Amino acid sequence: MRNTNRDAQDSTPQDLEGQNPINSASGRETLNVPDQDRPKSDITMRSAAASDLLTLGSQTRLIELFPMAAYAVRAPDGVIAWYNSRAAELWGRVPAIDDTDERFCGAYKLYHADGTHMAHCDTPVALALETGASVHEQEVIIEKPDGSRVTVSVHIDPIRDRDGSIVGVVNFFHDIHERKQAERTTSRLAAIVDSSDDAIVSKSLDGIITSWNKSAERLFGYAAEEAIGQHITLIVPPGRQSEEVAILERLRRGERVEHFETVRVRKNGTTLNVSLSISPVRDAAGRVVGASKVARDVTERKRVERAVAEQARLLDLSFDAIFVRDPADRITYWNNGAKQLYGYTSEEALGRVSHELLRTKFPEALDCITGRLNRDRRWTGELIHKRKDGSQLVVASRWALDQRDHGSAYSLLETNSDITQQKESEKALKESELAARLLRLQDEERRRIARELHDGVGQLLAAMSMNVSKVKEETSKLSHDAARCVEENSNMIEQISADIRTMSYLFHPPLLDELGLESALKWYVKGFADRSKIAAKLEVPVDLGRLPKDHEMCLFRLVQECLTNIHRHSESSTALVRLWRTPGEIRMEVSDEGRGIQQEIQSKIASGKSAGVGLRGMRERVKQFDGTLEIHSNGKGASILVTLPLTQEAVPHDQSNAHDAEDQYRSQAM
Numbered sequence: 018m019r020n021t022n023r024d025a026q027d028s029t030p031q032d033l034e035g036q037n038p039i040n041s042a043s044g045r046e047t048l049n050v051p052d053q054d055r056p057k058s059d060i061t062m063r064s065a066a067a068s069d070l071l072t073l074g075s076q077t078r079l080i081e082l083f084p085m086a087a088y089a090v091r092a093p094d095g096v097i098a099w100y101n102s103r104a105a106e107l108w109g110r111v112p113a114i115d116d117t118d119e120r121f122c123g124a125y126k127l128y129h130a131d132g133t134h135m136a137h138c139d140t141p142v143a144l145a146l147e148t149g150a151s152v153h154e155q156e157v158i159i160e161k162p163d164g165s166r167v168t169v170s171v172h173i174d175p176i177r178d179r180d181g182s183i184v185g186v187v188n189f190f191h192d193i194h195e196r197k198q199a200e201r202t203t204s205r206l207a208a209i210v211d212s213s214d215d216a217i218v219s220k221s222l223d224g225i226i227t228s229w230n231k232s233a234e235r236l237f238g239y240a241a242e243e244a245i246g247q248h249i250t251l252i253v254p255p256g257r258q259s260e261e262v263a264i265l266e267r268l269r270r271g272e273r274v275e276h277f278e279t280v281r282v283r284k285n286g287t288t289l290n291v292s293l294s295i296s297p298v299r300d301a302a303g304r305v306v307g308a309s310k311v312a313r314d315v316t317e318r319k320r321v322e323r324a325v326a327e328q329a330r331l332l333d334l335s336f337d338a339i340f341v342r343d344p345a346d347r348i349t350y351w352n353n354g355a356k357q358l359y360g361y362t363s364e365e366a367l368g369r370v371s372h373e374l375l376r377t378k379f380p381e382a383l384d385c386i387t388g389r390l391n392r393d394r395r396w397t398g399e400l401i402h403k404r405k406d407g408s409q410l411v412v413a414s415r416w417a418l419d420q421r422d423h424g425s426a427y428s429l430l431e432t433n434s435d436i437t438q439q440k441e442s443e444k445a446l447k448e449s450e451l452a453a454r455l456l457r458l459q460d461e462e463r464r465r466i467a468r469e470l471h472d473g474v475g476q477l478l479a480a481m482s483m484n485v486s487k488v489k490e491e492t493s494k495l496s497h498d499a500a501r502c503v504e505e506n507s508n509m510i511e512q513i514s515a516d517i518r519t520m521s522y523l524f525h526p527p528l529l530d531e532l533g534l535e536s537a538l539k540w541y542v543k544g545f546a547d548r549s550k551i552a553a554k555l556e557v558p559v560d561l562g563r564l565p566k567d568h569e570m571c572l573f574r575l576v577q578e579c580l581t582n583i584h585r586h587s588e589s590s591t592a593l594v595r596l597w598r599t600p601g602e603i604r605m606e607v608s609d610e611g612r613g614i615q616q617e618i619q620s621k622i623a624s625g626k627s628a629g630v631g632l633r634g635m636r637e638r639v640k641q642f643d644g645t646l647e648i649h650s651n652g653k654g655a656s657i658l659v660t661l662p663l664t665q666e667a668v669p670h671d672q673s674n675a676h677d678a679e680d681q682y683r684s685q686a687m
């Protein structure tokens with residue numbers, strides 16, 4: 018550049034002394050005013066000054082003082098009269114003075130502002146030379162010999178002589194590349210600001226709005242013209258004015274405010290949730306002169322957040338275990354019910370594979386379940402899970418697939434209700450139903466055998482007995498041995514008949530149906546005492562009366578089992594069977610004075626683990642009537658106490674008598 022300057026100076030030997038028409042205001046004006054409009058009195062002086070512009074080339078120091086590039090051309094052919102080094106610098110070359118090959122402009126190549134080529138003979142200078150037209154602030158693009166380009170703004174005026182004839186043209190021009198660049202950047206930024214979805218607002222340090230973008234208009238409802246010049250409290254709800262004071266205070270200190278969530282008010286008075294990011298704006302000297310504020314509408318996000326929180330709260334209220342898993346079966350949500358049921362906190366459960374965490378046992382192959390789930394988008398079934406403490410539970414499980422847009426990403430909602438108790442009850446119920454059926458079948462079978470024995474074998478024996486009687490009448494005709502055999506047969510038949518009858522009665526005492534429990538028990542207890550040599554006694558109130566048939570059968574069977582147990586296990590020499598009524602109930606106790614039932618055996622009986630079926634069968638029978646069975650034992654004997662509720666129809670007495678009956682029974686028993 019220095020060289021260029023020197024070259025420019027060298028080729029224009031000039032003198033700074035003398036007149037300086039450029040600095041005269043009249044010189045400049047004269048250039049613009051057409052001849053006919055000029056006041057006559059000024060012409061001579063001005064024209065003289067103007068034509069001097071062509072000779073400025075001799076005043077090198079003066080033209081170098083110009084704050085911009087300048088050159089002049091001569092009429093009529095447009096050869097360059099002079100130029101300063103700023104011009105040479107922008108051209109990127111040093112044209113020769115008064116050279117006819119260097120006409121109108123010293124630039125290598127020229128273009129219009131729109132980028133189209135501009136021939137030297139079409140330059141504004143050539144035009145001015147020809148027509149006298151001035152051109153101010155026109156953009157021209159200069160291409161230097163090295164190919165680089167620079168945009169300049171030209172100010173071209175014709176130079177006239179005293180007669181007003183155009184003697185040349187002067188062109189003052191300057192580089193506007195940076196300004197153009199800045200303009201482009203500014204307009205690009207403005208476009209970005211305007212196209213942003215966020216409201217972008219700037220304000221001065223005293224809170225006056227200085228800019229307001231399109232989104233701000235959309236978000237707050239005020240047009241830019243309405244908002245600019247107003248105080249920022251325009252959009253601050255009354256209760257939050259102090260926020261703005263605090264924000265302005267922080268901005269003055271040069272601090273940024275980021276993602277400040279608050280509420281702002283629209284022109285129509287409605288409020289909206291916004292997230293604000295506010296930055297201080299500084300001037301060239303670094304002083305904070307205002308603030309730019311970016312406001313994002315988070316009303317919808319807030320609403321969704323609230324809805325999600327509300328849903329989570331509701332899900333937490335559920336007693337069911339509810340959790341969500343991703344396609345890899347990793348738990349992404351775990352409600353309070355799940356925590357309660359399985360014992361894992363959500364921190365422990367989140368991210369874990371649910372089947373591994375809960376050690377799931379599936380009712381069928383997981384592939385089948387997954388297949389059905391993908392087809393129906395839901396699956397229900399029973400699963401066996403393990404809690405954190407290792408205990409096992411059965412759950413009714415409901416799976417629902419949430420597959421958005423049929424893509425591969427989905428969530429699976431699993432809802433589990435604990436049905437362990439229900440399952441156990443069902444199992445127990447099934448068992449007890451089975452037991453009841455068995456007992457009923459057993460009773461029926463016993464009744465059938467009893468009848469067979471009585472009606473079949475019993476009748477045959479009776480017939481045999483009659484035949485033997487006939488033979489016995491004629492024993493005189495028999496030998497002594499034969500007569501003895503007949504006698505023995507007769508006795509044996511009697512014995513068998515008695516045994517068969519006893520057996521038949523034990524299977525199903527006919528007395529029970531005909532005369533009732535009391536008679537049947539009297540017969541049975543007496544028979545038991547005779548056979549076992551145990552002093553067995555029966556105590557019943559005088560007015561026990563009849564009970565429903567099923568109750569009587571149940572109590573008879575209980576006495577049978579209890580007395581058999583006393584005979585087999587107690588080593589007692591006594592047994593006592595007592596029956597009495599209380600309001601709405603019939604009670605029975607069978608006690609002995611033997612060694613008692615050991616605690617260990619009692620526990621086994623209570624947990625249903627006893628090998629024997631006697632007491633278990635008794636419990637089942639009692640359960641059929643919603644009754645209770647208690648086992649008492651203290652080492653000095655055992656007693657089984659049974660209580661069966663009686664429905665109103667089943668109570669043959671006036672209940673007021675029941676207490677009397679019991680008292681009566683007690684007095685008898687003492």
Ligand SMILES: Nc1ncnc2c1ncn2[C@@H]1O[C@H](COP(=O)(O)OP(=O)(O)OP(=O)(O)O)[C@@H](O)[C@H]1O
Pocket residue numbers: 582583585586587609611612613614615618627628629630631632633655
């Ligand atoms: N009166 C009693 N005195 C002492 N131990 C008894 C008495 N009654 C029952 N037990 C004990 O309770 C156990 C259970 O009795 P349960 O009637 O259920 O079975 P079982 O008599 O052993 O066999 P099953 O009745 O099936 O033939 C008996 O094995 C016995 O040890």
Ligand SMILES: [Mg+2]
Pocket residue numbers: 578581582629630631632
């Ligand atoms: Mg038994």
